[in-house]
Amino acid sequence: MSLSKNKSKLITSLQQKKYRQKYNLFVAEGVKVVRELLNSELEVDSVFSTDENFSCEKVNVTLISEEELKKISTLKAPNKVLGLFKIPEQLEVQKNGLIVALDGVNDPGNLGTIIRLCDWFGVKQLVCSKNTVDCYNQKVIQSTMGSITRVQINYVNLINFLTEVNIPIYTADMDGNNVYKTTLPKEAILVMGNEANGISAEINSIVNSKLTIPRFGDLQQTESLNVATATAILLSEFKR
Amino acid sequence: MSLSKNKSKLITSLQQKKYRQKYNLFVAEGVKVVRELLNSELEVDSVFSTDENFSCEKVNVTLISEEELKKISTLKAPNKVLGLFKIPEQLEVQKNGLIVALDGVNDPGNLGTIIRLCDWFGVKQLVCSKNTVDCYNQKVIQSTMGSITRVQINYVNLINFLTEVNIPIYTADMDGNNVYKTTLPKEAILVMGNEANGISAEINSIVNSKLTIPRFGDLQQTESLNVATATAILLSEFKR
Known part of the structure; x- marks a missing residue:
């Protein structure tokens, strides 16, 4: 239950648009933001948390250390949770309203x-x-x-x-x-x-x-x- | 015509509110912002520029190197000019409108x-x-x-x-x-x-x-x- 080197590398690569497009994934951080995205229709890929009480129905949460979170976070003050979500397919533009x-x-x-x-x-x-x-x-x-x-x-x-x-x-x-x-x-x-x-x-x-x-x-x-x-x-x- | 160690130290100290209050000075950067402040009623303390063509009537501009500017700048991409201005006195609040x-x-x-x-x-x-x-x-x-x-x-x-x-x-x-x-x-x-x-x-x-x-x-x-x-x-x- 910790962060593999490959996963860590993947996550930091997603700071660049070309890798987000390659893997079709994006990163969200923080308890509130990740919780909101988990409650939406977005497909989740994986969730990492330093808090063992953070759980969700859609996916197993991987427990990681503060240090591991710091390595993959882009926030000055990392906030417990980081999630990878799938970039949804582009639907056709709604041309009204x-x-x-x-x-x-x-x-x-x-x-x-x-x-x-x-x-x-x-x-x-x-x-x-x-x-x-x-x-x-x-x-x-x-x-x-x-x-x-x-x-x-x-x-x-x-x-x-x-x-x-x-x-x-x-x-x-x-x-x-x-x-x-x-x-x-x-x-x-x-x-x-x-x-x-x-x-x-x-x-x-x-x-x-x-x-x-x-x-x-x-x-x-x-x-x-x-x-x-x-x-x-x-x-x-x-x-x- | 370059930047003394003391001045450099003063300028970086102004990133903190307590030193801005102590010296009654604040920093502005970039050609456009400094020019606008020079054209206002603010009192200027000093101006540093990597561009010898940047001049102003109110004060002698000190020519500095790109490297010196980088040291005192807080911008990711320092833009030629940095100015120190005096914090104006607080006037009485205008209680209308x-x-x-x-x-x-x-x-x-x-x-x-x-x-x-x-x-x-x-x-x-x-x-x-x-x-x-x-x-x-x-x-x-x-x-x-x-x-x-x-x-x-x-x-x-x-x-x-x-x-x-x-x-x-x-x-x-x-x-x-x-x-x-x-x-x-x-x-x-x-x-x-x-x-x-x-x-x-x-x-x-x-x-x-x-x-x-x-x-x-x-x-x-x-x-x-x-x-x-x-x-x-x-x-x-x-x-x-």
Whole structure:
């Protein structure tokens, strides 16, 4: 009942996307996150715990030492449990209701926050461009908690997807329509862009409507809202 | 024109709050952030650069090597410039308009996001409980960019402040009034709580109105919105 060298090596390799894709597995850590994923429809591969009281129906929990956990954990303060879960198959995109699409969002924390927002606002479908950060990145998993199991996430050729779909497309833009004065439809795609560069030119060219969150502070300033907080405000406007 | 051992030691000591308070200095890094702070009313102490073309009117820039910068930087990828700025004196709290108050917000990223939101929505005053993370923490500085110079931030005994002030007090709460159906005043204090524990009981007891951001997703789930995204949505509602 301890951690084999091979398993340990496998687990740390999953910090890289190419190995997650090779083995079709991702890592989740901590009692709360692992418990939430165990309670979801995800298939579990294996669970390791330093606490002999942590058990689950789906799989035998392997008891490991604090030291062993430390070796395979990416957390500063490892929290008792680490689980390996199977990356689910990509289902077909659900092309109805409110959809969020991400065009090259880089930061795992931002993606995690956006997944939680989708879950909160009942957005069932998140569509990501291929260059958006991987949602099975461990930082994303740790920050989304169970939300990742309730939002369907697809990685697609975003320009093709947007060209083919028959739903109005909105983006956030500095020079768009005041979102507070715009009537928003129930069925729409909200595209949010990269942290530094925003929406790519190609995608911008097929957008139907640009939305602006008005700035109430000093108008001279050029800084923009963070992509996750802008998504929060826009989803709130679509749903309120 | 290089970095003395003493200065180098001083700069790294400023990663700790007690030394920032002792020397009354904080660190900012990167061309963009340092430039923004140099263009503000902040008093600069010294600037170090690996780029001889980086200059400013306020102070002589000390040319240093990449290696020297690496030693004093906290960034993974140090970006040419590091500046020391004087922590400004705490002015008296401005008790009018919309005020955001934080009750024990711990995460520097969350505080940084909230400062940017205040700047965006024209909130001039941010009041923090003494146990809220220090706004001169370097992670806060890096994420706020110039916003930190446009929002007045005071650290106070929050319960005393809220008891003495004559403005209605709102908080976010799971069992409050639907924020989308509530008429919000122009003058108010919005109190946001700690990431794990929310608002402290003492402060909860003097709140006038609790606001809920309705959940549109699966109602069984218990996860809440992150404090920064909840602040984004609530400020948007106060200002829209």
